[in-house]
Amino acid sequence: MLVIYQKASNHVPLKILSIEDGTTLKTFTQLLHRNRKVDFIEQFNEKLLVKQDKENLQIIDVRNSGLIEVNKTEFMTPSAFIFLYENNLFLTFCNRTVAAWNFRGELVTSFDDHELWHPNCNTNNIYITADQDLIISYCKVSGGGTNDADDEGREGSRMGSINMSNIFTGKCVAKISALDPTLMVAPRRKGDTSRSTIRSSVSDALEDITALFYDEDRNEIYTGNSRGLVHVWSN
Numbered sequence: 001m002l003v004i005y006q007k008a009s010n011h012v013p014l015k016i017l018s019i020e021d022g023t024t025l026k027t028f029t030q031l032l033h034r035n036r037k038v039d040f041i042e043q044f045n046e047k048l049l050v051k052q053d054k055e056n057l058q059i060i061d062v063r064n065s066g067l068i069e070v071n072k073t074e075f076m077t078p079s080a081f082i083f084l085y086e087n088n089l090f091l092t093f094c095n096r097t098v099a100a101w102n103f104r105g106e107l108v109t110s111f112d113d114h115e116l117w118h119p120n121c122n123t124n125n126i127y128i129t130a131d132q133d134l135i136i137s138y139c140k141v142s143g144g145g146t147n148d149a150d151d152e153g154r155e156g157s158r159m160g161s162i163n164m165s166n167i168f169t170g171k172c173v174a175k176i177s178a179l180d181p182t183l184m185v186a187p188r189r190k191g192d193t194s195r196s197t198i199r200s201s202v203s204d205a206l207e208d209i210t211a212l213f214y215d216e217d218r219n220e221i222y223t224g225n226s227r228g229l230v231h232v233w234s235n
Contacts, residue, residue: 002043010034012041014048016062026062039077044090047103051077059105070105080121084132084167091128091135091167093121098135100167113172115140117160117209127214132167136221138209139163141177158208162221162233176221176233178203186234198229205231 005013010033016026032038036052043049048060057070078092084100089108092099096116100109117125117138125138141161162176176183183202211224221233 002041002048004041007032007038012038014041016043028062030060042081044083044103045085049090051075053077057105059103068103068105074107075101075105078121080123082123082126082128084128086132087167089167093123093126095119096140098137098165100170109167109170111135111165111170111172113139113142113175114163114165114170115142122210124211125209127212128167129214130216134164134173135167136162136164136212136214138212138223141179159203159206160209161206162209162212162223176206178206200229200231205229 001017001019003015003017005015011029011031013029014027015024017023018025030041030048030050032050033052033055036055039051039053041048041050043062046061046063048058048062050058050060054072056072057075059068059070060066075092076094078094080093082091082093084090089100089102092101093116096119098111098114098116099107102108114135114137117140127136128134129136138160139162141159159178161178163172164174165172185200185202205223205225208226209223210226213222214220215222219235222230223233224230
C-alpha cells in the first residue's frame, strides 16, 4: 500500500507498507517540478507512476530508482486507471477513449470501436473478464452519422451500445446494438409469473445505462439504467 504525505514545494514524502502486517517496506522522497499540480501518483507492485500538469509521465522502479519517461504529448492525463495484474498492463480512460500500456511506457493497444459513452470514465459501465483479455463497456453508437448534428441526435436519444473488445488486439469482437436486426426481446413463457410485467424494447434497454456486469459462468450481461430497470442479455 502506498501512503502519500503532504506535498512540499519540490517533493512529496512516500511510504510503502505491507498490507499483511503494516510494516514499512520502503520510505523515500519523490522529487517534483515546482509550481506544477500533481495529476496523480499511482503504485502498481514495484512501479510508481507520477504525472504532473504539463509534464511527462514518470514510471519509477522503487526497488532500484530506475526511471522511464513517457512524453506528455503521447500520454494524456486519464480520468481513471484499471490495473491488469495478470498481464502486467494498465488501462487508461481519457476523453471517451481506452488505451492499454505496459510499464516500459509503451502503448500496447488502441481500440478500434470502443468510444465510451461517458466522457469522464464511469467504471460502473465497464467490465474486465477474469482472464483480463476482454473489456465490455457501454459505448456510443458508431457508424450512424457523418456530422456533428448527427452525433448530437444520437446522443440526444441517450441510446448507446454494449461493445466487447479484445484488450491485446483492440478489435471489437461482439456488440449489442439496436442497429442489429437479429437482436430481439425474448418472449415470455406462458404462466411465468416470476418476470416483471414491464416491457422494454431493445432501444429502451440500451438507453442511459448506469451499470454493467458480465456473468462469465452463465454468459449473460446484466445492465441497469436510470429508470431503475435491470435487463438481461443472453444468447
